[in-house]
Structure formats: structure tokens, C-alpha cells
Amino acid sequence: MTMAGPGGAGGARVQIEGVHKAFGLDGRSTPALIDVSLEVQAAELLCLLGPSGCGKSTLLNIVAGFIPPTRGRVRVDGAPIAGPGPERGVVFQEYALFPWLTVAQNVEFGPRLMGVPAARRREVVARYLDMVGLSEHATKFPVQLSGGMKQRVAIARALANNPSIVLMDEPFGALDAQTREVMQEELSRIQRVEHKTIVFVTHSIREAVYLADRIVVMTSSPGRVKDVFTIKLPEARDRFAAEFTRYESEITRVVKEEVAKVRE
Amino acid sequence: MIRAAALAGALTAWALVAYGGRALGLVNPVLMPTPGEVVEVAGTLARDGSLAQHLAVSSLRIAEGFGLAAAAALGLGLLVAVYTPARLMLEPVIEFVRPIPPLAFLPMFLVWFGLGETSKVAFIAYTTFFPMFIGIAAGLGRVDVMLLRAAASLGASRRELLRRVALPAALPSIVVALRLGFGLAIFVIVGAEFMGADAGLGNLIMEGRVFFNPAQIVMGALLLGLLGSLVNGLLQAAERRVLRWRALG
Secondary structure, three states, X not given: OOOOOOOOOOOEEEEEEEEEEEEEEOOEEEEEEEEEEEEEEOOOEEEEEOOOOOOHHHHHHHHHOOOOOOEEEEEEOOEEOOOOOOOEEEEOOOOOOOOXXXXXHHHOHHHHHOOOOXXXXXXXXXXXXXXXXXXXXXXXXXXXXXXXXXXXXXXXXXXXXXXXXXXXXXXXXXXXXXXXXXXHHHHHHHHHHHOOEEEEEEOXXXXXXXXXXXXXXXXXXXXXXXXXXXXXXXXXXXOOOHHHHHHHHHHHHHHHHHHHHHHO | OHHHHHHHHHHHHHHHHHHHHHHOOOOOOOOOOOHHHHHHHHHHHHHOOHHHHHHHHHHHHHHHHHHHHHHHHHHHHHHHHHOHHHHHHHHXXXXXHOOOOHHXXXXXXXXXXXXXXXXXXXXXXXHHHHHHHHHHHHHHHOOOXXXXXXXXXXXXXXXHHHHHHHHHHHHHHHHHHHHHHHHHXXXXXXXXXXXXXXXOXXXXXXXXXXXXXXXXXXHHHHHHHHHHHHXXXXXXXXXXXHOHHHHHO
């Protein structure tokens, strides 16, 4: 069994082994994922990239434990997963904040479930709200926040629970273009401090090149692993650097083949 | 302000029709009691203490019947939400019984529970249970699956999902269901007290009919309306307090 210590180097954090997923409709079943095998290394930010309907969110939902695979298995730190668990934090596209709780109460939701004492919880909330720049808004309710602010709260909520893996399902997909870039920069900055193991689902090539250590390009319906790119760019990235653009066009070509296939 | 003005307007209209119609000989005085007559009846009944007693008897029946039904609706609503076999078993039974007008069963309640308090309380509980149960079960069933997933991936157990996510998320529907149920309790108490009751506002109205005292009928009706709006106001205030976060957006 491969057991990597928290934040430790070496060994895969997440092992996805021969995962198939089919969704049944009236006895007929449509394959969504076919034989996906992947490993996510510790402290790595891995992007799952592909056109809509390529099953990348389905794969993330399987890793999160929200839905079971039809075949194959997922192991986290060597142990097979059974349902959702606090060691795998999730950030959703639609934020999924608890609307009846304040920003601070949302962030401390996980630590409270774990029985973390109140004084320690206050420290945790203060730290992560500061990290996402929302200290001034601790007592507000989600309805009072903009989309970008809501997603910052959701990220703070996931991180405050100290998960060893963070799963992000198109987290910036509902934001406007400017806010989206700001959020990417924030996440990149946070990751340079926190060194989390992150699986990040997106259909934006620029976003993937900006954030990822590795990019897994998936084929469209049914989803398979088409190609894997290792991004060798500095941690703080420049979207206009020649190297950045080169990765972008190279991956664009690969993704376009898939988009064209869907059209046919 | 508008509410107060509307109430004053309705009262004025009533006074105009009752007094004016009488002065002009257009309205048979027996058919349209005046506000003065209604107040007079209320005064007479209040002085000998019987009004307070009728009011107390009705209020207690409503409180007990509504309380029982609310507790049952909440309990079964939760059960149905968390345990699918219970939902599959309960739903068809409830959907079959629910459309039957409760008044059709009123005679059976008298046979089963006698002429005393039990039959009234049981009848109110029976009538108010269905709309409350359906509202609560639907509210719990509609909880956003994303919120449940978010909580589960933060480490919430099934029990915590229910307590910390499903219940607060369904609270708006639960409060609406309770208000609906209470309104219905006021609605059916009259029917329950028409038959075989010796006290209560419904009984007072029935007595007004038997002894041909329209002022007493109107007074009983107005008191029920007052009781209903009073409790509805309280429930609405509680709703605003609990759902403070919604008003901020």
C-alpha cells in the first residue's frame, strides 16, 4: 500500500484505476467514462480539461464520492473511497454556500463538525478569510455577496477544513472574465502557500495552462484520457509569455480535435 | 398604515350598510346586525365570564389539535425524507385519504371519540395534518443536493446532514406549512363545535343560530377571524426572525 504522509513528497495521493461510468436511461445505458486511469501526485495541481460532456465533472464526482463508478476504483492515500469524506474538500461551480449561515459560519462549518474548540475555530476562520481577502465581510450572509466573493468563501470553507485533497469543479465557470482572472491569480497565490493536492476541472485552456502542473485532456462522450501535458512554467505565471502561449496553442489543437468530433 | 386603513374602511362599509340600510328601510334588521349590537352581545357575554370561557375552550382545542398534527407532520415528514421505504409506503395511503373532505368523517369522529374534547381535538388534528405533512415533506425533499454534497464533503454524517442542512434549508417551507395548518384549524373548529359541543366559539355561533341571534353569530365569526390573524401574525414574525438572511439580498 502506498501511504504518503500529509503534504509529504512522493507517492500518488489519488489513484484512479480503470474507472468506467455508464448512466442508465430506461434500461439503455450510455457510457460517460471509459477506462480512465490517472494518478494525482502530492502537492500537484492537476487540471482535467475537455469540452462539455466529456465526463470530467463525472470523474470529479466519482473521486469526491458523490457517485460510484460502474467499474474500476479510486484510492485516496492508498485507501479505497466509500462516499464523500472530509479529507477530500470540494469547491462547486455554483458555490453551494449555506445561505442561512454567515460567511464566518460557512467557513467554520467543517471545523465545527470535527469538534474543533471555538477559540481555535475563530483562528482558522480569521486565517482563511484573510487569505481570500474577505475579513471585512465575516458577518455578512451569502445573498449579500457577489459571485466572486461567494466563490472565495467556498474556497476558504474547503481549505479551513484542512483537506489533503481539494476537488474543484469549474469553480470560476460562473464568473465574469475579469473576476475569473483575478480568482485564478488568487488560487495560484494560495497554492504557492498551501501546497494542496488539487484536482481542477475546467473547459478553459488558458485557465488550465495558468494554474496546472499537469493537464489531462479528455476526449468527448464517452470520456477517455486523450493526452497529458506537464506544464513546465514558473509558479507565478505570465499569460503573455511566449512559453505560455506555446502551451496554449499546442493544447488548443488537441482539444479542437475533440470539439470537432462532437460536431460531426 | 394601509392595513389599518383597509380595516377601518371595511368596518365603515359594514356600519354604513347596517345602519344606513336600516334607516332607509332597505335591510331587514334581523338579517344584518349592526356593529353596536355585536359589541353589545360581546359585552354581555364578557361580563358573565362566558365569553372568555368559550374563547379559552376553542383556543385549547385548536392548540392541542394543531400541536398534535404539527408534531406528527414534522416527525413523519422527516421519516419520509430520510427513509425511502417509509415514503413508498406512506405516500399512496396519504394521497388516497387526503382528498376526502374531512367534514365527511366528522360523524365518525363523534362515534369513535365521543362527544367530549377528544373528538374535537382529533378532528382538528386529522384535518390539519395532511396539508402540513405534504408541505413539510415536499420542503425536505426539495433541499438542494449541492448543499448536501457540500456538507458531506466537509465531514457531515447523515444525522448532521439532517440537522444542519436539510432542516434549516427546509425551514421556509416548514413555516409556511405550519401557517397553512393553523389557518385550517381555525377553519374547522367551527364544524367540530357545531356538533355535540357545549362550549367554544363554534358552539356560540350554533347557539346564535338556534336562538336566532345574528349579532352573536357575527361576533363569534369575528372573534375567530381575530384569533386567526393574531396567531398568523405571530408565526409571520417568527418567520421573519428565523429567515432574517433572506431579506438582506
